[in-house]
């Protein structure tokens with residue numbers, strides 16, 4: 356089967372509505388943070404049932420602000436996952452905190468709540484049990500306390516937030532939910548992103564909905580929401596004038612053009628998610644016939660899956676990178692997704708991590724491929740990708 360257009364890796368769903376929304380903003384004199392940002396925030400807050408939504412310039416910026424609000428400082432420990440996009444750990448480094456990685460669940464690829472509990476128990480003891488969990492180069496050093504758990508809803512599937520919440524409560528930690536990839540998903544009926552003390556969404560163009568670049572932090576905590584509003588705007592407080600700065604802040608503002616796109620996307624979000632669900636179902640249908648490749652596994656607790664990407668896992672022994680190259684030879688893009696964060700060169704260098712430190716994450720990293728996935732992907736395109744995969748794996 357052949358297709359008429361080159362199959363992209365991802366593609367935003369932009370309609371006449373978004374184009375006219377941007378044009379309308381351009382006809383005003385307000386191009387940075389203004390009424391469109393406010394409307395976008397209200398739509399997101401309402402969608403996930405959060406008291407506050409604060410829009411910023413990227414998902415990374417939102418996560419950075421969440422880490423600051425959680426009081427994470429120099430030397431503090433934050434328990435998080437090595438199987439994620441690098442930003443979820445980098446934001447800890449921005450504050451000179453220490454990422455305490457624990458391994459992941461082989462089924463959902465999300466942080467393993469049992470290991471989180473074990474790590475926190477050991478980290479709270481004064482014995483050398485602590486060392487087992489710390490990055491090799493930081494063992495036996497004087498470090499701060501465990502402050503937070505930073506969980507990631509990997510590929511759109513919510514982490515085991517109930518168990519993580521219990522652990523966070525029992526050990527007086529905050530719980531940050533990186534829901535960059537999961538807007539619209541539900542965990543036991545509840546919206547992803549609003550399952551911890553603070554959650555974040557990201558709107559890069561490969562996400563379910565986009566603002567070009569952009570992110571949102573959601574929380575029920577009034578103080579944290581006010582802090583986010585100040586920090587994103589150069590540390591200005593509500594009572595400060597334009598050149599008044601109550602604290603060290605950032606320029607993390609979202610512009611009005613992006614927010615206007617976000618408003619249109621939020622108005623269409625259910626339609627977009629339902630189309631993406633159809634694409635995922637078609638992929639699963641075609642892949643069921645192909646040996647050597649396993650479709651994504653959805654937990655029973657994921658009562659609604661919002662599809663960010665479609666990531667398959669190859670059987671062990673298959674040369675994954677070879678498959679990626681052979682797909683590309685056939686004009687089909689794909690990505691090895693994700694590399695485990697602890698094995699990125701600067702993490703190895705800074706913290707002394709080595710292969711074998713988090714074996715489940717590493718094994719998943721060596722076997723997974725993100726296939727082309729976008730809202731407008733048609734059945735012919737899906738069939739083309741799956742046939743190519745079948746040819747490469749089985750003939």
Ligand SMILES: Cc1ncc(COP(=O)(O)O)c(C=O)c1O
Nearest residue numbers: 413414415440442535557558559
């Ligand atoms: C899990 C995760 N966290 C954080 C981010 C950062 O979002 P952004 O690219 O908008 O800064 C992403 C983006 O891809 C992500 O996938």
